[in-house]
């Protein structure tokens with residue numbers, strides 16, 4: 001069994017439908033789905049706001065690369081286009097692999113550019129940490145510490161002020 005945290009984001013088209021499609025495609029691997037949050041764009045301000053959520057996934061024998069492939073399959077299914085000139089630009093669906101744990105609970109650490117684990121920018125992103133906190137109030141980002149402490153850091157706390165719950169947009173029924 002490997003366990004992973006995946007983040008979902010969308011700021012183009014029917015944002016909620018893209019998030020729902022990801023939960024649907026991940027299917028029975030999904031064990032928990034966070035609330036949906038409206039979040040200001042991070043890293044590239046000139047774009048629409050995002051809807052973000054986090055899912056927990058489990059699957060017997062799944063490798064870290066399996067989770068990357070599942071994430072990328074979701075993005076492809078939702079028509080994700082890459083603009084090489086705009087690293088943090090708008091997208092129909094972004095699915096990032098935030099962290100993966102081996103069967104014995106050990107976090108996977110990787111500096112491979114194809115799959116860096118934990119995700120190298122997750123600790124700076126209120127749009128990842130806040131939805132994850134819904135699911136694991138005592139959660140820890142491997143190598144960085146408790147979610148609560150990361151959310152309290154000045155940089156993340158400033159972004160957190162702009163992160164708004166959208167309870168009317170639940171993904172829960174999709175799990």
Ligand SMILES: Nc1ncnc2c1ncn2[C@@H]1O[C@H](COP(=O)(O)OP(=O)(O)OP(=O)(O)O)[C@@H](O)[C@H]1O
Pocket residue numbers: 068071082087088089094095096097098112113114115116117118119120121
């Ligand atoms: N933990 C990870 N999760 C997802 N992709 C990763 C990860 N580590 C490395 N990558 C690689 O990053 C590449 C770019 O991914 P992508 O276009 O989704 O980045 P991005 O979403 O624009 O930026 P960010 O990763 O900061 O959210 C992918 O081809 C993938 O191989």
Ligand SMILES: Nc1nc2c(c(=O)[nH]1)N=C(CO)CN2
Pocket residue numbers: 008009010039040041042043044050052087088089094127
């Ligand atoms: N609020 C928010 N900002 C982002 C997001 C995202 O999912 N949410 N994803 C990005 C991809 O690198 C860049 N910026």
